[in-house]
Each structure stands twice: as structure tokens, then as C-alpha cells.
Amino acid sequence: MKRTSLLTEWLPPLVVIVSAFAIWEAGVALLRVPEFILPGPSAVWVALVKWREAIWFNASQTLYTTLVGFAMALAGGMGLGLAIGYSTLVYRALYPLLVAFNSVPKAAIVPVLVIWFGIGTVPAILTAFLISFFPIVVNVATGLATMEPELQDVLRSLGASKREIFMKVGIPRSLPYFFASLKVSVTLAFVGAVISETVAANKGIGYLMIAASSRFEVPLVFAGLIVVAAMGVALFAFFAVIEHRLTGWAYRGPALTV
Amino acid sequence: MSNLTAEETFVRLDNVTLEYQHEGQAVRAVEDVSLTVRRGEFVVVAGPSGCGKTTLLKVLAGLVVPGNGSASVGNVQVRGPQKNVGMAFQNPILLPWRKVMDNVLLPLEVVAPHKGRFRRHRSEYVAQARELLASVGLEGFDDRHPWQISGGQQQRASLCRALIHNPEILLLDEPFGALDAFTREELWQVLQALWMQRRFTVLLVTHDLREAVFLADTVYVMSTRPGRIVSRTAVDVPRPRTLEDTFSAQFTETYHEIRRQIGEVLGR
Incomplete structure (x- = not known):
């Protein structure tokens, strides 16, 4: 079976x-098709093997900036999401600004970050952070907002404070939403880091691809793309597994018996 | 209503009127509602849907404050959340991340005086919860998650959660409305047995008149919105009532009487 x-x-x-x-x-x-326009997979594979050390070095830089930016988004997004879900006042005050902020293309922010922090690691981390924290905020706040009113009635009628309801029901209830947002936002963080590296960096997989394309090393560009795709899938899969492990009760499927 | 003396009265609503705002307009949910409930009485408020039955329960639980009139429990005016009530609704709303046992124990974690001693005396409370679960036919289901049991079983667990802190008053808002007919009838009997054993005071709202007659000592009929009490009927069918009794002459007579009152309310 x-x-x-x-x-x-x-x-x-x-x-x-x-x-x-x-x-x-x-x-x-x-x-x-000439190799400098579209190399075949075998040529890409050759480039992958040939440049493996450079690829490894730059890929780990990108992984580093992605994860640091993502960690910041985790803390910030969870905190802000809880605050927005807890208090209607905070929600009303911050939501328009958040939406406006989220509408700004993050690629347009990179030059500003470069002016402030120079070329290198910091703009990549900050771009990763900026692009990935919004989905976390929205999901956590949604989890809190969809709490059943009857359940609040049951607890309030027993004299439970708002804080107690929040701790006993609100937070656990928002966890599946939180974990569901992680796999989406970690991929976004990765995209943000790569975007920033292609514009303003001296290492990272994005930088490697830009450098390779300026030298017409097209197979290496494609090798970079393959690595980017593989890393994106790996990050997504990692957080999908974590999500399933930690909030399996929200799925109610037979996988729970595992 | 005047045949009750003041001492017998445990719960009372006096001329309660309540409005709420809906899209900028004041909607009157209930109007001038007065009723009295004796300690240990099983009262059913029956009426068409949307007649403000739920609002009455919220007033009694202290969750909403009436604009006019007052509610009192045990001669004390209701001003805020009442800790001595248990509530259950049509939707069992169990927490999916908690097992049945932990769902039933939830009220004890927030209600005084239990919440202060819950951790140290957990095993004692677990034993009480087991007993309660067994009495509604949920023996051995402690370790299941809510989604692993049927809708009827969830509603039984929800009843246990409403009763775990031994409330004096049980407020039930169409608790069996979402169940199939057979499960519903079975739970009538479960509830009746629990009530006969523990004798808490019950206010149950429903639009199922067979349910009303089966369970109630007294049935109040409410009009369409704004909800007003239009009649009060005592049900004298002896207890414990069985499903067979629902076909007895006395039962059907009472049923028809209440159905007629509802018909007048609806104008058909």
C-alpha cells in the first residue's frame, strides 16, 4: 500500500x-540554438560542476541574508500581527500604512537602502525582511480575527479577561495561519535577497548571475537560476514540513496518525 | 406569573428592552420582556427565528446590558459577566487543538475559584470531568480530538464543558439545532437525565416545539422581532419523560396549544 x-x-x-x-x-x-542564447541542460550541468565552489560560496551568502531577513520578519510580523489582532485601535491606526507600504515594489527601495547602508549584505537582508513580513502580519491578524464570537461569549461569561481569551484561544488559533504564512514568506524573503544582490552586492547568487551575464557566461547564468529555484523549493518544503508537524490538528487529515 | 412567590424566584427579567445598532439604525431586539425562573426550573423560550431569544440569554449571562429594565439572579442585579453560568450553543465550538478532556476542563482554567487551584488539583478535576463525560455517554473519549468524534458527540462534550464548573444556571442556545433528528432526541434524554440528577436551573431557547415540550417545566413563547413574551405554558407531563410520552394525549395537547400560540404570533 x-x-x-x-x-x-x-x-x-x-x-x-x-x-x-x-x-x-x-x-x-x-x-x-547558440550556447550564449540558450544553453542546453547538459551545458548548464557542466557549468554547475565547473563553478561549484563559486556557486557554493555565493549561494551560502544568499541563504544567510535570506534567513537573517526572514528571522527579522518572523519576529516583527508575529509581533505586529498579534498587536493588530488584539486591538482594533492598533488595527485601524496601522492598516492603511501597512497596505500602502506593501504596495511599494521592494526593488524600488533597494537603491535607497544602498545609499544608507552601502553595497553588500545589509541591503539584501533588509530587502528580504521588507518583502516577507507583510504576509506574516496579515495571516496572524486573520487568525485572531476569525475567532468564534460564541467561544468568546463562553469565556467572557466565566469572567475571563481579554488577555486570558487571547492567550488560551487567540494565539493557538492563529498558529496555523502563522505557519501557513511562513512557507510563503520565506520564498518571498529569498526573492528579496536575490533582487537586492542583482542590483547592489559583491557576493550572493544574484550577484554571481549578473557578473556571469556581463561576461556572456550564459551557462553559468542558467546554473545560477537552477540553484535559485532549488533553494526556493528547499526553503518552501522545509517550512511546509514544520507547519505540518506543529499544527497538524488544523488539517484533520489521516496524516495525523503518523 | 403572579402565582410564584418572591422567594421561589431565582432568575428574573424585569421589563427588559434592548436595542442594538445595525448599519446606523437602532434595531429593537427584545421589548419589555419579563419572566421569572424558580431555582432548579427548566424553562424553554420558544419562538420564531430572529425573535431575540439569544439576546435574552446574553442579558442573563451579563454579556450585554439592557437599555431598559433589569436582570437579576438570586436577587442580585446582573451587572457584568456571571461566573455561575454555563453556556452551550448550536455550534459546539470545541477548540480543535485540545483533546476532549482539555476542552471540557477549559472553563476551570479561567473561572474563579477554580483557576487558582487548577494546576495543583488537576487530577481531582480530571476525575470530575471523567464522571461528567461518562454521564453523557462519552466514556473513553477523553483523548480524542474534536474532529475525531461525531457532531452529536461534540455537542455532548460541549454540554460537559458548560457544566464542569457546576454552574447554577445553564444557558442553552438551540443546542441541538444542528443535529439529526435521532441524535437530537437522544440528547434530549441525556440533558433531562443530567438535569434530574443535578438540578441546575436551565434556560433553553429553541424553535423546536417538540423539544420545548419534552424538556420544559415552563414554556414561554416569544413574538417576532421585537421579541415580546406572548404566553406562558406549564408542562405537566410527569418525569422522566420518554420518547413514547411524546405521543401521549397530554403531550400532544400541550404541543398543540403552544403551536397555536406560535401560529398567532406569526399570523398564520
């Missing part, structure tokens, strides 16, 4: 990915 379910789970995406690469390779070879 378990074998077949594993097979049905993993086989379809595997087939799709492998055939995509196969079509890409065959297309490039048949149409004789």
Missing part, C-alpha cells in the same frame, strides 16, 4: 521534470 502511494506521489512530478529537461535538451540541439 505504502509503496504504491509513494509511487503515485513522486512519479508524476518526476516524469514532468525529466521530460521538460529532455525536451529542452533536444530542442536546443535540433534547432542549433
